[in-house]
Amino acid sequence: MPEQPKETQTTTEHYIDRLFIGIEEQQKLRDEVIKGGKCPGCEQGKITRIIPDPSCEKDSETENKKIQITIPCPLFKLNGENCEYGREVQRVVQEAMYKYLEEKGVPRRHFKDNSEIDTKQPSYKATKNWDGWGNLTLCGNVGTGKSFAAVSALRRWVGLRINREIDVDTNIPTIQHKVRYTVLPYIEWKRAFEICDDRDTRTRVKKAAILVIDELGAESLNEYSTAILNDVISHRYDNLDYAATIITTNLTPEALAERYGPRMMDRLSGEEGKIIVVDGKNMRFER
Secondary structure, eight states: OOOOOHHHHHHHHHHHHHHHHHHHHHHHHHHHHHTTOOOOOOBTTEEEEEEEOTTSOTTSTTTTOEEEEEEEOOHHHHOGGGOHHHHHHHHHHHHHHHHHHHHTTOOGGGOOOGGGOOTTSHHHHHHHTOOSOSEEEEEOOTTSSHHHHHHHHHHHHHHHHHHHHOOTTOOHHHHHHHIIIIIGGGEEEEEHHHHHHOHHHHHHHHHOSEEEEEEETOSOOSHHHHHHHHHHHHHHHTTTTTOEEEEEESSOHHHHHHHHHHHHHHHHHSTTEEEEEOOSOOGGGOO
């Protein structure tokens, strides 16, 4: 095999060196974020850096030569709350999702802007670390923010899926399009009695990528409704590769077990499930 020309070798090595320096820069930024670092200031997910030219030898006249590299900013994917561009993406996702949920009949009282969210609320803390996988059940008294927490969990689910598709060339209009047409149509939000009362609704919610069952336990108490809800949750549990379920209920975990039986509780609290009791005062009476 003929030896590669020296000039081409140098160019290739130079390119590889620049590539690895870009990776090192990204790792450095990640480390800074984990330690509480702030946004380095990027433009649509891209950061420009002036760095030493790796092709220049030490102790030579060109040692101080600089080059400019542009690398993807890892910050808003890792922690969008600390990133200016990430916050803009979050705002776009929120607006599109709230509009879609309103069209689906979800009451506006469950929606809050980022600036209005009290991060100390038990309902917010309940969903902040949810990874968007499996079953999430929110138990609590009337007015403690369970439905608001479900909306927060939905926003996190949407954000996780959008972030996977964002790269350095993704602009805001493209993100808006992705949210509206490739993510939101796979969300269903239904109250438990609606699932029990309508066969077509049951068919749709079984297939949804993510389903919110609101007010579980407020439906008529009979063997028929209990069997239907058990069937829906069991079907989704058996298809966890694509299905996530969020449930809100005024019932305690003990009351859930008594009403729906051990099979449903196994799916709600097992390896792929999480039951959270949302404590706190009734927020509907706050002024």
